Amino acid sequence: MAFTYACSDYPGMAPCPGRFTAKTKDELWEHIELHALVTHEEDPSEWPDDERSKIEALITGD
Numbered sequence: 691m692a693f694t695y696a697c698s699d700y701p702g703m704a705p706c707p708g709r710f711t712a713k714t715k716d717e718l719w720e721h722i723e724l725h726a727l728v729t730h731e732e733d734p735s736e737w738p739d740d741e742r743s744k745i746e747a748l749i750t751g752d
């Protein structure tokens with residue numbers, strides 16, 4: 691079981707090569723938030739719920 695998120699799937703993020711896979715969704719979110727902070731200079735603590743929903747919808751997993 692693994693969950694994957696590709697940053698380029700997010701609208702407007704197409705050139706970003708960031709892609710993360712983790713065993714749990716909680717860990718995957720850690721990667722996504724750190725990536726957003728370091729690479730995109732965004733503060734994940736300021737993301738509104740609909741931002742998180744958009745990301746959540748793009749997470750693939752089995």
Ligand SMILES: [Zn+2]
Nearest residue numbers: 697706708729
């Ligand atoms: Zn990215």
